[in-house]
Amino acid sequence: MQTTGDVQQQVDALYAQAEVAGQRYDGAREQERALLRRAVLLQQHIAEEQQQVNTLAATVGSLASAEYRQGGGMDPLMQLMFNADPQDYLERATHADQADASAALSLQDLRGIQRRLTQDRAEALTQLSALELLQQTIAGSKAEAQRRLGAAQALLGSLNDQQRATIQQAESDAAGAAAQAAGEALPPDQGPASDRAAAALAAARGELGKPYVYGATGPGAFDCSGLMYWSWHHAGVSLPRTSQGQAYAGQRIPLSRARPGDLVIYYGDMHHVGMYAGNGMVIHAPYPGARVRYERVDDMPVAAVVRPA
Structure with a gap:
């Protein structure tokens, strides 16, 4: 079993x-x-x-x-x-x-x-x-x-009720801890790199809790790149639609220099993307069945960090 x-x-x-x-x-x-x-x-x-x-x-x-x-x-x-x-x-x-x-x-x-x-x-x-x-x-x-x-x-359907509850509780606990960490005050030199980045971050934060639906760009639901597209659109910047396209939509920077609003591209084939939120956290739309949430930036393998123009 x-x-x-x-x-x-x-x-x-x-x-x-x-x-x-x-x-x-x-x-x-x-x-x-x-x-x-x-x-x-x-x-x-x-x-x-x-x-x-x-x-x-x-x-x-x-x-x-x-x-x-x-x-x-x-x-x-x-x-x-x-x-x-x-x-x-x-x-x-x-x-x-x-x-x-x-x-x-x-x-x-x-x-x-x-x-x-x-x-x-x-x-x-x-x-x-x-x-x-x-x-x-x-x-x-x-x-x-x-x-x-x-x-x-x-x-997931093959699990019993207790096993499913265990998985859901673990996800809830992790999301709560990430949200608490992301909510801590940032030093002035670690805030968004520009007014547009600040606007994009505010837009992404406004979508916390919305469901993941692949192919969706809001306002009711998002996939990972759709959330980035939506958020930066509210900042007056038109990003490519896919995470692979977004990986080349600005200046590449090291993860150590990431600022809130930057795009964090994940995996070797760059099929996932989130937005750096400060304090080692990202906001992203994780996967179907989950909702837009905070997560640790290094919980997935980082391929690139991009600062849109």
Whole structure:
């Protein structure tokens, strides 16, 4: 029979795996939103270019037909299309006959817009393929996170009432001790490094007790990077959405020089993040089923400390 400690260790590992999948989900969703915005703008551009093509094609056709009827010669549109040196034809047409020049110049514009239209349509197809791959990543990451969370809940469900109460009490005691330590007064030189950091810290503190929900950025719930995104947004700073992105969102500093408001990135793959709160504590959204709380900064392996600009 597994001990409470064995189950807790396995549950912690499953929560970590779920969070990795959750951060992958967050990152893919962020990319999806950016790609959709670009796709909308590109489609608008394509529609405008198509309208220009239609207008210029009608203009070129009218000019070329009129010139052909008047002169009986080769349609200038055809002359330009078959000319080995279109620029030479344009120069001669400009001096020879204004109608020829107008048709030629309109055709030159038409060709340029058609090239851009072809390029933009190819780019739109590329974006569509990228979007389909992103949506597969989103679906896969969500399903993986749900599998890991389900396995963790099943393990916890295998405990008896007394064992579950023991785990909950241990977490409650640890959270209470961390909150008490974090609430101790800080020396002036160990406070937030800037007014923005102070504002971000105040925002994070205001969310203590809110539940962890992966993919959430508030106000009712948060995942780890969502809490950092929310808090620094209230300080006027736009952070990347994921913990991996946030790991490169400012100046890297040693943990020994951490100040309240700094981001503390955890684990080698940087799948978790918290906010340094002073006195060796962080505020973070730990894992599903838990709530935003204080914890000792070194309770997890620190990968980096980042001070947002």
